[in-house]
Each structure stands twice: as C-alpha cells, then as structure tokens.
Amino acid sequence: MTTTEQPILLAAVSLFSALHLGFQARRVGWSRMKYKIMPPAVNGPPEFERTFRAHQNGVEFYPVFLVVLWTSGLFCNEALAALGGLVYVVAREMYFTGYANSAEGRLPGFYLMICVLLALAVTAAVGIIPSFLDKYLSIKILSRSI
Amino acid sequence: MTTTEQPILLAAVSLFSALHLGFQARRVGWSRMKYKIMPPAVNGPPEFERTFRAHQNGVEFYPVFLVVLWTSGLFCNEALAALGGLVYVVAREMYFTGYANSAEGRLPGFYLMICVLLALAVTAAVGIIPSFLDKYLSIKILSRSI
Amino acid sequence: MTTTEQPILLAAVSLFSALHLGFQARRVGWSRMKYKIMPPAVNGPPEFERTFRAHQNGVEFYPVFLVVLWTSGLFCNEALAALGGLVYVVAREMYFTGYANSAEGRLPGFYLMICVLLALAVTAAVGIIPSFLDKYLSIKILSRSI
Numbered sequence: 001m002t003t004t005e006q007p008i009l010l011a012a013v014s015l016f017s018a019l020h021l022g023f024q025a026r027r028v029g030w031s032r033m034k035y036k037i038m039p040p041a042v043n044g045p046p047e048f049e050r051t052f053r054a055h056q057n058g059v060e061f062y063p064v065f066l067v068v069l070w071t072s073g074l075f076c077n078e079a080l081a082a083l084g085g086l087v088y089v090v091a092r093e094m095y096f097t098g099y100a101n102s103a104e105g106r107l108p109g110f111y112l113m114i115c116v117l118l119a120l121a122v123t124a125a126v127g128i129i130p131s132f133l134d135k136y137l138s139i140k141i142l143s144r145s146i
Numbered sequence: 147m148t149t150t151e152q153p154i155l156l157a158a159v160s161l162f163s164a165l166h167l168g169f170q171a172r173r174v175g176w177s178r179m180k181y182k183i184m185p186p187a188v189n190g191p192p193e194f195e196r197t198f199r200a201h202q203n204g205v206e207f208y209p210v211f212l213v214v215l216w217t218s219g220l221f222c223n224e225a226l227a228a229l230g231g232l233v234y235v236v237a238r239e240m241y242f243t244g245y246a247n248s249a250e251g252r253l254p255g256f257y258l259m260i261c262v263l264l265a266l267a268v269t270a271a272v273g274i275i276p277s278f279l280d281k282y283l284s285i286k287i288l289s290r291s292i
Numbered sequence: 293m294t295t296t297e298q299p300i301l302l303a304a305v306s307l308f309s310a311l312h313l314g315f316q317a318r319r320v321g322w323s324r325m326k327y328k329i330m331p332p333a334v335n336g337p338p339e340f341e342r343t344f345r346a347h348q349n350g351v352e353f354y355p356v357f358l359v360v361l362w363t364s365g366l367f368c369n370e371a372l373a374a375l376g377g378l379v380y381v382v383a384r385e386m387y388f389t390g391y392a393n394s395a396e397g398r399l400p401g402f403y404l405m406i407c408v409l410l411a412l413a414v415t416a417a418v419g420i421i422p423s424f425l426d427k428y429l430s431i432k433i434l435s436r437s438i
Contacts, residue, residue, distance in 0.1 A: 008423050011363045015416050018359035022409065025352060039395050040338070040345035046186070053186035059352045060171060060205045063212065066355065067164035071157045103185050117168065124161050131154050192332070199332035206317060206351045209358065213310035217303045249331050263314065270307050277300050 010073040013085035014066065020089050021062055024055045024096055031100075047100070054099035054106065058092055061113065068120035075127030081120060088116045156219040159231035160212065166235050167208055170201045170242055177246075193246070200245035200252065204238055207259065214266035221273025227266060234262045302365040305377035306358065312381050313354055316347045316388055323392075339392070346391035346398065350384055353405065360412035367419030373412060380408045 031037075031051040037044040042052055065088055073081030095109030133139040177183075177197040183190040188198055211234055219227030241255030279285040323329075323343040329336040334344055357380055365373030387401030425431040 006366070006423060008367075008420060008427055011367060011416075012420050012424060014359045015363050015413065015420065018356045019413060022353075022356050039398070040341045040391075042345070049186040053188070055352070059355075060201070061168075062355050063205075063208050064164045064168050066359070067160045067212070071161050074152070075154075075157060099186075106185070121161065121165060124157075128154060128158050128161065131152060132158060135154055195332040199334070206347070207314075209351075209354050210310045210314050213306045213358070217307050220298070221300075221303060245332075252331070267307065267311060270303075274300060274304050274307065277298060278304060281300055 007070075007073060007078055009078050009082035010070055010085075013069065013082045013089075017062075017065070017085060017089050017092075020092065021058055024058050024092075027096070027100075028052055028055045050103060050106075051096075051100045054096045057099075057106075058096065061117070065117065065120075068117055068124055071124035071128060072120040075131060076123040077127075080123065084116050084120050084123075088113060088120075091116060153216075153219060153224055155224050155228035156216055156231070159215065159228045159235075163208075163211070163231060163235050163238075166238065167204055170204050170238075173242070173246075174198055174201045196249060196252075197242075197246045200242045203245075203252075204242065207263070211263065211266075214263055214270055217270035217274060218266040221277060222269040223273075226269065230262050230266050230269075234259060234266075237262060299362075299365060299370055301370050301374035302362055302377070305361065305374045305381075309354075309357070309377060309381050309384075312384065313350055316350050316384075319388070319392075320344055320347045342395060342398075343388075343392045346388045349391075349398075350388065353409070357409065357412075360409055360416055363416035363420060364412040367423060368415040369419075372415065376408050376412050376415075380405060380412075383408060 028051055031048050032039070035044050035048040037048050043049065065085075069081055069085050069088075072084065091109045091112035093109070095106050095113060098105030098107070098109050130141050133141060174197055177194050178185070181190050181194040183194050189195065211231075215227055215231050215234075218230065237255045237258035239255070241252050241259060244251030244253070244255050276287050279287060320343055323340050324331070327336050327340040329340050335341065357377075361373055361377050361380075364376065383401045383404035385401070387398050387405060390397030390399070390401050422433050425433060
C-alpha cells in the first residue's frame with residue numbers, strides 16, 4: 001500500500017480514541033485512590049461508582065464504535081467518518097465528566113454518542129449495500145458504481 | 147482498493163454484529179426501566195442481573211469474535227467466515243434471550259458461540275500458518291501457495 | 293492482496309492474543325466452579341473476585357491494545373509491533389496469574405502492559421504523523437517520505 005491509499009484519518013482517529021479510553025481507565029484509578037477503594041472492590045461511595053460505570057460504559061461501546069467508524073470510512077467517506085469519530089470522542093468525554101458529577105450528567109454525552117453511532121452505522125450501510133449488490137448480484141446502483 | 151477486492155461480506159457481518167451488540171445494550175436499558183434500577187447501580191432482582199450479565203458477556207467476547215472473524219476471512223475463506231459470523235450473532239441472541247429467562251437458559255447459545263469461535267480460530271490459523279511459513283521461512287505447503 | 297503484502301505477523305499476534313483472552317474467560321469459569329459462584333453472581337470470596345476482575349481488566353484494555361498494535365504495525369514497523377504484541381500477552385498473563393494470587397500481584401504485569409501500550413502508541417503516532425503531513429499538507433519529513 002502506498003501512502004496515498006492508507007486510511008490515515010481513520011487510523012489517527014482510532015489511535016486518539018484508544019488513548020482517550022486509556023485515559024478514562026487512568027481516571028478510574030485516580031478515583032480509587034481518592035476514595036480508597038482497593039482492587040478488586042468495585043463498590044464504594046456513589047462518586048466512585050459513577051466514575052467506574054462511566055468507564056465501563058465506554059468499554060462496552062468502544063468496539064461497536066470502531067466497527068461503524070471503519071466500515072463507514074472505508075465504504076462511504078473517510079473524512080466524514082473521521083469527523084464523526086472526533087465527535088464521538090467529544091461525546092464520550094462529556095459522558096465521562098458529566099457522569100462523574102451526577103447520574104443525570106451522563107445524558108447529554110450519551111445522546112450525542114448515540115447520534116454519532118447511528119450516523120456512522122447508516123453511512124456504513126449506505127456504502128456497503130451498493131458494493132454488495134454490485135459484487136455478488138451484479139446490480140449496479142448509484143453513480144459511484146457505474 | 148477496487149470494489150472487487152474489498153472484504154464486503156466481513157464488513158457487512160461486522161456491522162450487523164455491532165448493531166446487535168448495541169441493541170443488547172438497549173435492552174439492558176429497558177430492563178433498568180422495568181425494574182427501576184437507576185445508574186450507576188448494577189444490582190437488583192435476578193431478572194435484571196441476568197439481563198445485565200448477558201450483555202456484559204457479549205461485550206467480553208466481542209473483540210475476540212472480531213479478531214477471529216477477520217483473520218479467518220482474510221487468510222482462509224471470506225464467505226465461510228461471514229457465514230460463521232452470522233451463526234455467531236444467532237448464538238449471541240440465543241444466549242441473551244435464554245439468559246434473560248433463566249441462568250440455565252444461557253447455555254445452548256453459549257455452547258454454539260464457543261463452537262463458532264473455535265471454528266473461526268482454527269480456520270484462521272490454517273490460513274495464517276502457511277502464509278507465515280511461505281513469507282518468512284520460504285517453506286511452501288498446500289497447493290494455494292505453490 | 294498478495295501474500296507478501298498481507299500483515300501476517302499482526303494477524304498472527306492478534307489471533308494469539310484473542311485466544312489468550314478467551315482462555316482467561318475460561319479460567320474465570322473454572323474459578324466459578326471451584327468457589328461455587330453461580331451466574332449471574334459476580335461477588336464471592338476475594339480469590340474469585342480477583343480472578344473475575346483480572347479478566348475484566350483484560351477486556352477493558354483489549355480493544356485499546358488492538359488499535360495501537362495495528363496502527364503501529366501498519367504505519368511504523370510490523371515486526372516491532374508484533375514483538376510488542378507478544379510482550380503484551382506475556383504482561384497480561386503475569387497480570388492475570390499475579391492478580392489471582394493477591395491484589396499486589398497484579399502490579400508487575402500491569403506496569404509492563406502500560407509500557408508496551410505506550411511504546412506501541414508512540415510508534416504509531418510517529419508513523420501516522422509524517423504520513424498525514426505528507427498526504428494532506430504536502431509536507432515531507434523524514435527520509436522515508438522523500
């Protein structure tokens with residue numbers, strides 16, 4: 001693969017989002033120290049439990065995010081998908097800091113995250129379906145396949 | 147990459163499985179509402195805890211699934227791996243709905259999932275090992291490498 | 293893609309690490325049987341809870357590991373990244389067996405894992421940034437881009 005063919009934007013956004021998830025794990029560690037919750041305990045004051053669950057929720061959604069990011073970027077539009085990925089990281093940061101403050105504080109980031117995931121999933125499907133029809137059923141739709 | 151070179155089937159199955167995992171998270175949210183378990187709490191009546199753990203188990207195995215799906219599909223056979231991926235989603239649905247009903251109900255889906263993961267892992271290894279021997283040790287085995 | 297272009301080492305290390313994570317899940321199952329902790333329960337004697345959390349921590353970091361492994365391997369050096377991936381699996385094994393014995397026992401593996409993740413992340417960034425500058429800003433730095 002030459003430089004111009006590599007999905008650099010997707011790789012850069014993936015790396016950035018992975019470091020952000022690692023940083024959330026770090027903040028759970030700081031919260032453990034602050035409230036003196038020693039591993040393997042995961043229960044404690046509500047402040048710690050919210051921080052712990054904020055990171056867990058990030059872990060639960062992260063592979064889903066990676067799949068829709070890459071399928072959208074490779075089959076629809078790389079720059080748009082990468083932009084969506086940046087908004088996803090912003091949404092996760094809003095979720096984490098909001099949740100650490102209060103249970104309701106997680107909601108704005110959560111709704112923004114759902115919007116981004118749906119947008120990436122829809123654009124991925126829009127890109128995959130014509131390619132699939134073209135390759136396996138020899139049905140050509142949309143100008144890009146003509 | 148031209149359309150014919152793209153791993154469309156693997157991308158389509160990955161997207162489908164990611165949406166299925168996201169839908170499991172949604173069903174945990176519905177279970178939270180039904181049993182009035184407000185975040186960050188993760189304990190409650192057994193019905194809720196089983197639903198919560200069913201999703202967690204899906205999260206635990208999802209990256210393992212993606213790795214064996216793509217290595218099997220790229221190094222052995224894309225169509226077979228994609229078929230395995232569809233069976234995996236069926237197994238995860240059996241696991242989730244079965245576990246939501248009773249702890250024993252998770253077992254049929256669990257065993258089917260293990261079979262799929264092992265089949266994908268074995269075919270991935272069967273594809274990778276000859277490629278590795280050919281590229282790094284110049285040992286050619288199997289007709290595909292001749 | 294021809295055999296010589298495929299990232300075989302990255303695929304092989306990914307497959308190995310995925311099987312190792314699956315094996316950790318298996319060992320949690322064995323610990324459930326030993327201490328008679330029936331699903332969906334995740335609380336029990338400290339020995340079980342440490343084993344359970346050791347696997348959970350592996351799950352939390354696994355997608356982060358995959359992202360830095362592949363971005364480092366594709367944009368910097370595949371053999372170095374694959375070597376880092378092998379050290380990562382060793383670190384996770386040290387973490388798991390150490391944590392199963394005592395809470396302090398998780399630390400050597402944990403610190404080794406953090407070192408590997410940082411090394412992979414830095415080499416990934418070192419590879420991505422010049423490619424990005426070259427492709428999007430037409431700025432050529434380092435001899436590899438000239």
